Amino acid sequence: MRLYAFAVYLFLYLPIAVIAIFSFNAGRHASQFTGFSVQWYGKALSNPFVTEALWTSFIVALTSALIASVFGTMAALALQGMKGRVRVVADALIYVAVMVPGIVIGIATLIALVTLFGWINPLLALLAPEGQAPQLSMGYGSLIAAHALFSMSLVIIILRARLAGMDRSLMEASADLYASPFATFRQVTLPLIFPGILAGFLLSFTFSFDDFIIAFFVAGSETTLPIYVFSSIRRGVTPEINAIGTMVLVVSLLLLVAAQVILRRGPKKEGADAA
Amino acid sequence: MQSQFDSGAKDQKANRPLVAEFRAATKRYGTVLAADALSFGIGKGEFLSFLGPSGCGKTTALRMLAGFETPTSGEVYLDGERVTDVPAYRRPVNMVFQHYALFPHMTVAQNISYGLMQHRPRPDRADVARKVDRALDMVRLSGFGPRRIWEMSGGQQQRVALARAIVNEPKVLLLDEPLAALDRKLRREMQIELQTLQRQLGITFVLVTHDQEEALSMSDRICIMRGGRIVQSGSPNALYDQPISRYVADFVGKSNFIDGRLTALSATEGQIETPVGQRFAGRVSGALPLGSKAVLSIRPEQIDLAKSARTGAEAVTVINRIFLGEHTEYLVRHASLGDLLVLVARQAEASAGSFAPGDAGFISWAPETGLILPQD
Numbered sequence: 148m149r150l151y152a153f154a155v156y157l158f159l160y161l162p163i164a165v166i167a168i169f170s171f172n173a174g175r176h177a178s179q180f181t182g183f184s185v186q187w188y189g190k191a192l193s194n195p196f197v198t199e200a201l202w203t204s205f206i207v208a209l210t211s212a213l214i215a216s217v218f219g220t221m222a223a224l225a226l227q228g229m230k231g232r233v234r235v236v237a238d239a240l241i242y243v244a245v246m247v248p249g250i251v252i253g254i255a256t257l258i259a260l261v262t263l264f265g266w267i268n269p270l271l272a273l274l275a276p277e278g279q280a281p282q283l284s285m286g287y288g289s290l291i292a293a294h295a296l297f298s299m300s301l302v303i304i305i306l307r308a309r310l311a312g313m314d315r316s317l318m319e320a321s322a323d324l325y326a327s328p329f330a331t332f333r334q335v336t337l338p339l340i341f342p343g344i345l346a347g348f349l350l351s352f353t354f355s356f357d358d359f360i361i362a363f364f365v366a367g368s369e370t371t372l373p374i375y376v377f378s379s380i381r382r383g384v385t386p387e388i389n390a391i392g393t394m395v396l397v398v399s400l401l402l403l404v405a406a407q408v409i410l411r412r413g414p415k416k417e418g419a420d421a422a
Numbered sequence: 423m424q425s426q427f428d429s430g431a432k433d434q435k436a437n438r439p440l441v442a443e444f445r446a447a448t449k450r451y452g453t454v455l456a457a458d459a460l461s462f463g464i465g466k467g468e469f470l471s472f473l474g475p476s477g478c479g480k481t482t483a484l485r486m487l488a489g490f491e492t493p494t495s496g497e498v499y500l501d502g503e504r505v506t507d508v509p510a511y512r513r514p515v516n517m518v519f520q521h522y523a524l525f526p527h528m529t530v531a532q533n534i535s536y537g538l539m540q541h542r543p544r545p546d547r548a549d550v551a552r553k554v555d556r557a558l559d560m561v562r563l564s565g566f567g568p569r570r571i572w573e574m575s576g577g578q579q580q581r582v583a584l585a586r587a588i589v590n591e592p593k594v595l596l597l598d599e600p601l602a603a604l605d606r607k608l609r610r611e612m613q614i615e616l617q618t619l620q621r622q623l624g625i626t627f628v629l630v631t632h633d634q635e636e637a638l639s640m641s642d643r644i645c646i647m648r649g650g651r652i653v654q655s656g657s658p659n660a661l662y663d664q665p666i667s668r669y670v671a672d673f674v675g676k677s678n679f680i681d682g683r684l685t686a687l688s689a690t691e692g693q694i695e696t697p698v699g700q701r702f703a704g705r706v707s708g709a710l711p712l713g714s715k716a717v718l719s720i721r722p723e724q725i726d727l728a729k730s731a732r733t734g735a736e737a738v739t740v741i742n743r744i745f746l747g748e749h750t751e752y753l754v755r756h757a758s759l760g761d762l763l764v765l766v767a768r769q770a771e772a773s774a775g776s777f778a779p780g781d782a783g784f785i786s787w788a789p790e791t792g793l794i795l796p797q798d
């Protein structure tokens with residue numbers, strides 16, 4: 148049994164370790180380690196295609212995470228106010244949304260957007276003067292929209308847990324002390340759920356930054372980092388790709404750890420009032 | 423069920439001007455009637471308690487006054503103004519929550535100044551700081567201002583919650599079982615502190631509790647609640663001496679109850695007959711027609727326990743003896759009346775001698791100390 152578990156971990160982590168190790172390979176072949184070097188990191192970061200893809204990924208991740216955080220927070224707050232069966236169904240749907248395979252979301256978003264553009268573009272053409280009508284198409288917008296859509300469920304789940312664990316009487320105490328609903332939100336609710344929002348933001352960012360499947364469907368002519376890696380792998384695995392992979396891995400892990408730390412630290416503070 | 427009955431009307435404190443008033447305030451949660459046409463007034467500077475078992479609607483009444491619940495029907499008045507639909511944040515009342523509900527992300531001082539800081543235009547900082555210090559002084563927490571909430575003990579948190587409310591000088595201070603989470607000794611201390619504070623500040627206090635001792639020791643007036651209604655309200659003395667039903671007698675202090683039927687009735691006197699034909703006289707309280715089911719209530723301290731028989735005394739066997747310091751509580755068994763509690767003062771016991779479990783004895787009481795009450 149123990150051997151089995153060991154094998155599983157080996158399967159899981161050995162390939163990742165190999166990538167990380169070979170990213171420091173001095174030689175240009177991915178199959179034999181010829182000495183330590185960081186030259187591939189330099190090469191990767193000075194490759195204009197890589198930096199451009201990195202920039203695209205960064206912008207998409209940042210924007211979609213921001214949108215997901217804001218709208219996810221609003222949705223979670225609205226859900227908190229709901230009662231009974233509606234809330235149960237809404238909660239269940241959020242969990243379903245997280246479990247839907249990426250490929251389904253990718254295709255669904257693609258079809259939805261293409262259909263939408265199919266309606267809007269002729270309208271825009273009608274409204275705008277001859278030949279200058281903006282054409283909506285796949286690209287940044289669709290990438291950000293699709294990622295924000297998915298990440299929003301993550302944010303909602305995190306915040307729902309946090310709001311559920313929050314003492315409702317804190318809000319009542321605030322109202323009792325003459326704070327209007329908005330003042331209560333700003334001074335009590337928001338500070339208390341902020342760690343959750345931040346964690347949700349970091350998770351959303353990580354998700355978007357790493358995502359290949361959804362991006363592949365809706366990216367249009369844009370190239371995110373995962374898409375770049377995928378397309379260059381078809382020309383063979385180079386140490387440069389390993390270096391990129393390792394960098395993405397490290398950034399993602401750091402963000403995930405940060406999110407965990409923030410989430411862990413939050414509730415301790417909160418529980419203290421009931422002690 | 424008894425109609426609402428105010429036996430505290432003779433109380434001199436009941437003539438104060440009203441600071442709050444309920445007029446047939448009713449609150450329904452689905453099929454549950456949490457407040458059933460509550461009508462009562464709260465006098466300025468009064469210390470009023472709502473006492474009743476769990477689920478009788480005490481919190482609901484308080485929350486309607488605070489503005490967290492809107493009555494399904496009826497009206498709520500504060501300081502002569504109709505506030506039935508006024509939200510909590512516009513009502514000049516403050517509440518001390520059962521679990522304190524202190525803001526965990528703020529210091530003690532920030533918690534206390536929270537209410538003051540909501541005023542627009544923003545109040546002067548130095549002024550706020552002065553008021554916060556004074557409030558901390560009042561709850562004996564001087565110097566604790568910069569502490570975090572979780573660095574405070576339960577009793578200290580309780581006092582922070584109190585300071586956070588009184589610093590706003592509310593028209594009415596609402597307290598929902600504020601001492602429930604404290605241990606016995608601390609609770610006793612806080613009861614005294616609350617009383618002192620109330621006298622110093624002259625603020626109207628409305629306290630919700632299911633601890634009769636707490637209500638009896640602190641309040642000017644107590645409303646006994648049952649099933650969303652006020653069964654009886656009055657001063658602690660009035661409720662203790664003139665309960666209008668078995669329910670009230672049982673809830674305020676301890677009492678012995680003897681079941682029977684009302685067989686004789688004059689202006690104030692009456693007689694009940696037990697199922698085995700014993701007859702006892704007593705004062706009649708509440709509305710009771712002749713022949714109806716009734717109960718004779720005798721307080722444990724009004725029963726005399728003696729070693730030798732006297733006329734009218736009943737033979738009993740001592741079952742248990744509990745030494746309470748000033749008093750000794752005996753549980754005695756009577757052949758037909760069942761088990762009775764007898765409270766013997768220390769002096770009386772010293773002169774008449776004490777009883778051990780198993781001893782035979784004789785109990786008697788003056789007929790006018792027995793109260794004949796409706797059975798409910």
Ligand SMILES: Nc1ncnc2c1ncn2[C@@H]1O[C@H](COP(=O)(O)OP(=O)(O)OP(=O)(O)O)[C@@H](O)[C@H]1O
Pocket residue numbers: 451454455456474475476477478479480481482483632
């Ligand atoms: N938000 C609510 N939704 C549904 N029913 C409620 C709600 N709040 C109170 N009730 C019901 O109304 C009745 C009165 O409740 P309330 O909280 O006023 O009782 P209480 O006297 O304060 O009891 P306790 O001593 O246990 O605090 C109870 O039967 C309770 O179940």
Ligand SMILES: [Mg+2]
Pocket residue numbers: 480481482
């Ligand atoms: Mg309650």
